[in-house]
Amino acid sequence: MSINLGIPAVRTRGEGNLFAHEKFPTAAKRELKNQQLRANLRHATHTIRDKRINVVSELPDWEDLRESGSRIKENVMARLPELLEQFEAAFTARGGVIHWANDATEANAIVTSLIRATGETEVVKVKSMATQEIGLNEHLESLGINAIETDLAELIVQLGHDRPSHILVPAIHKNRTQIRDIFRAEIPNASPDLTDNPKELAATARAYLREKFLNAKVAISGANFGIAETGTLGVVESEGNGRMCLTLPETLITVMGIEKILPRWEDLGVFMQLLPRSSTGERMNPYSSLWTGKNGQDGPQNIHLVMLDNGRTRALADKNGRSALHCIRCSACMNVCPVYERTGGHAYGSTYPGPIGAILSPLLTGITAEENSSLPYASSLCGACFDACPVKINIPEILIDLRAQDVEAQHSVRKAPTEMDVLMKGASWALSSGTRLKFLEKGLPAGRLLAGKDQRISWLPGIAGGWTSSRDIPAPPQSSFRDQWAQREKFQKSQGPQLFQQSQASPKPTGKQGE
Numbered sequence: 370m371s372i373n374l375g376i377p378a379v380r381t382r383g384e385g386n387l388f389a390h391e392k393f394p395t396a397a398k399r400e401l402k403n404q405q406l407r408a409n410l411r412h413a414t415h416t417i418r419d420k421r422i423n424v425v426s427e428l429p430d431w432e433d434l435r436e437s438g439s440r441i442k443e444n445v446m447a448r449l450p451e452l453l454e455q456f457e458a459a460f461t462a463r464g465g466v467i468h469w470a471n472d473a474t475e476a477n478a479i480v481t482s483l484i485r486a487t488g489e490t491e492v493v494k495v496k497s498m499a500t501q502e503i504g505l506n507e508h509l510e511s512l513g514i515n516a517i518e519t520d521l522a523e524l525i526v527q528l529g530h531d532r533p534s535h536i537l538v539p540a541i542h543k544n545r546t547q548i549r550d551i552f553r554a555e556i557p558n559a560s561p562d563l564t565d566n567p568k569e570l571a572a573t574a575r576a577y578l579r580e581k582f583l584n585a586k587v588a589i590s591g592a593n594f595g596i597a598e599t600g601t602l603g604v605v606e607s608e609g610n611g612r613m614c615l616t617l618p619e620t621l622i623t624v625m626g627i628e629k630i631l632p633r634w635e636d637l638g639v640f641m642q643l644l645p646r647s648s649t650g651e652r653m654n655p656y657s658s659l660w661t662g663k664n665g666q667d668g669p670q671n672i673h674l675v676m677l678d679n680g681r682t683r684a685l686a687d688k689n690g691r692s693a694l695h696c697i698r699c700s701a702c703m704n705v706c707p708v709y710e711r712t713g714g715h716a717y718g719s720t721y722p723g724p725i726g727a728i729l730s731p732l733l734t735g736i737t738a739e740e741n742s743s744l745p746y747a748s749s750l751c752g753a754c755f756d757a758c759p760v761k762i763n764i765p766e767i768l769i770d771l772r773a774q775d776v777e778a779q780h781s782v783r784k785a786p787t788e789m790d791v792l793m794k795g796a797s798w799a800l801s802s803g804t805r806l807k808f809l810e811k812g813l814p815a816g817r818l819l820a821g822k823d824q825r826i827s828w829l830p831g832i833a834g835g836w837t838s839s840r841d842i843p844a845p846p847q848s849s850f851r852d853q854w855a856q857r858e859k860f861q862k863s864q865g866p867q868l869f870q871q872s873q874a875s876p877k878p879t880g881k882q883g884e
């Protein structure tokens with residue numbers, strides 16, 4: 370029997386909520402003005418970051434675990450078709466039904482038809498990045514089906530008619546007072562005297578959700594892992610809402626990216642150590658739910674799994690970028706990223722913000738998707754994301770590769786050279802010849818004149834304006850380095866060999882800066 374793996378000969382371009390609606394610099398500039406957002410982000414990311422460092426430093430074999438996680442994922446990517454077949458056989462043997470979706474449109478259509486078959490118009494949901502990626506909630510809403518998020522932060526975002534801004538803490542941009550206002554306005558029967566006390570807020574959400582859990586006939590989930598050898602799916606979460614969704618309704622529909630496969634049951638041991646420490650800074654996850662088909666007596670009796678490509682085979686074909694598919698969505702890279710800390714998640718446009726979003730979105734959609742071509746530049750390349758990543762994804766290296774792809778893509782569509790091309794050609798011409806550089810250095814006095822009295826250049830035209838828009842350039846020195854060096858040599862020669870030897874034996878620099 371031949372099995373349709375749903376992997377097309379022509380690689381599908383990812384669609385859905387993977388696209389920015391504006392270039393990153395434009396969105397970032399706007400978000401930077403939001404002081405409340407920046408204060409919330411700073412507090413939250415630093416708290417989680419410190420917790421992570423504490424629990425990671427407890428493990429003497431942390432680096433070995435990272436290495437294991439990385440190698441398991443490499444192995445999965447190398448054997449993905451075979452592992453998917455193995456998973457499908459095991460999953461269906463235990464009563465589950467698999468559906469293959471090339472893209473967001475197909476996945477949404479499959480989920481819709483499964484819900485319609487039950488006759489229900491309201492479903493409960495466990496937080497899931499894959500369903501956010503395909504825009505499932507919006508799709509269902511447009512067809513009159515109400516999908517209720519049951520993770521507290523996701524519920525806040527949904528009731529606030531907002532967008533998540535962090536993978537792990539989607540409402541990181543909201544403070545308690547804002548949450549209280551949302552609950553008062555949107556939750557039926559919420560007390561008008563509700564305060565911003567966290568216990569009161571949680572109790573209000575709990576009462577609202579409890580009723581939804583008990584009445585739901587259909588639940589939708591994502592999955593953190595799918596085990597090929599057993600056909601098991603796994604969801605890890607912190608509030609118990611996932612456990613409710615996965616056990617109470619009659620029908621369970623899971624949407625999972627094809628890259629979430631793990632070969633063996635024992636591989637879970639590695640990821641169950643890496644994930645909670647890297648995401649919430651906890652030693653173990655509060656609720657870890659694993660299910661293998663149906664058992665005929667308890668739990669959902671209709672078990673469906675939608676296996677989603679949506680650009681993943683496209684990313685897999687990128688030999689430098691494919692390791693982005695190793696991501697376990699822990700969000701550690703976001704919490705250490707200086708760019709994310711200042712701009713927040715909305716500036717990235719896509720479902721996937723932060724350093725992983727800056728590589729994953731363009732890899733899934735292709736760098737030629739104009740809205741995503743600025744994302745690989747949303748990084749200082751400091752490398753903090755690489756150090757924090759539990760599966761050792763070399764994000765800075767992929768960012769540089771995507772930047773190169775972007776430049777090449779622009780060249781192929783534009784006939785005329787860009788400003789950057791002209792600038793680089795000019796720099797190459799000047800710097801490749803001492804005579805030409807010397808000639809250009811004659812312009813230094815003009816630069817000093819431009820700097821004016823305060824000896825700072827605050828504005829430059831064209832592409833160079835990108836530099837002066839956020840920082841000044843100090844006035845050029847009186848004489849060039851080459852001139853100073855020549856003068857030094859001349860002076861030493863005039864003083865004879867004794868002084869030259871003294872200068873060679875002079876103390877090394879102290880390493881202090883700014884002196």
Ligand code: SF4
Binds near residue numbers: 647696754760762
């Ligand atoms: S790239 Fe690494 S650190 Fe970032 S979310 Fe994915 S697994 Fe976590």
